[in-house]
């Protein structure tokens with residue numbers, strides 16, 4: 001679509017290169033509206049400056065007292081903008097309906113948003129991987145893998161507050177609302193790695209609530225699905241993976257340099273007494289970790305208050321997954337070297 005240079009202007013000026021079937025529509029309308037603005041703004045400002053100069057107040061100068069009237073001009077400047085505005089509305093409304101009407105035969109993905117992590121669950125029940133990222137305040141992000149050239153349906157819910165699911169390259173964005181499912185869809189058109197952002201301010205670490213979307217061939221997608229249902233046999237490796245997958249690492253730091261988010265760092269805590277907000281003390285052991293995962297508010301660590309942002313993982317983690325997490329946290333006992341996360 002090169003009308004009005006839509007494909008030339010939009011990617012460089014405002015948007016990343018489009019990778020869904022919505023992109024050409026959105027870029028086209030955006031560019032048309034932009035050009036309408038330029039075409040009116042520039043001559044109007046030039047004329048304004050010119051008239052200001054030519055008709056400025058000078059000694060002895062008297063302006064014309066008559067109000068001028070020109071029916072032809074007035075009808076033109078009423079009818080033409082009306083047509084343009086109605087057309088813009090029509091294009092926008094049709095585009096909106098297209099985005100709102102979810103086609104049949106989609107590839108479905110469940111998305112859970114919570115402070116401050118995206119979690120993805122595929123149709124086979126498998127969960128997402130994480131990938132390392134550079135130039136970011138976080139070292140790893142959740143990865144959503146999608147097949148190319150398919151209609152994708154995103155089924156979204158939030159565990160806590162309002163979030164918003166936004167993939168700029170797909171020109172697709174929708175709020176994730178607590179207490180209900182929200183849906184959106186798009187058709188992937190191009191393989192590649194794209195950004196996913198939360199675009200609803202959702203608290204302290206909102207700016208870190210990002211993810212990556214990887215669009216791959218059908219075969220690679222099948223492989224990714226198979227990998228997604230597997231968790232490593234080894235409890236330590238499994239705990240490590242769950243720790244990232246479940247978003248623990250967005251609030252807790254397993255490394256030596258203290259907590260990165262609002263939660264305490266576990267490094268070297270194992271077996272030591274923990275001071276609680278209530279004034280009492282408890283040993284940092286299996287039971288304490290288990291209770292902290294299932295009922296975080298029951299025994300809040302001193303300094304972390306009653307209003308802990310940690311949600312209960314009851315019903316979300318199976319017992320053997322909790323065991324694996326305990327194994328992982330226990331392994332940090334002697335993690336004094338500066339290994340991050």
Ligand SMILES: [Cu+2]
Pocket residue numbers: 113116162163164198199200201202206209
């Ligand atoms: Cu958010």
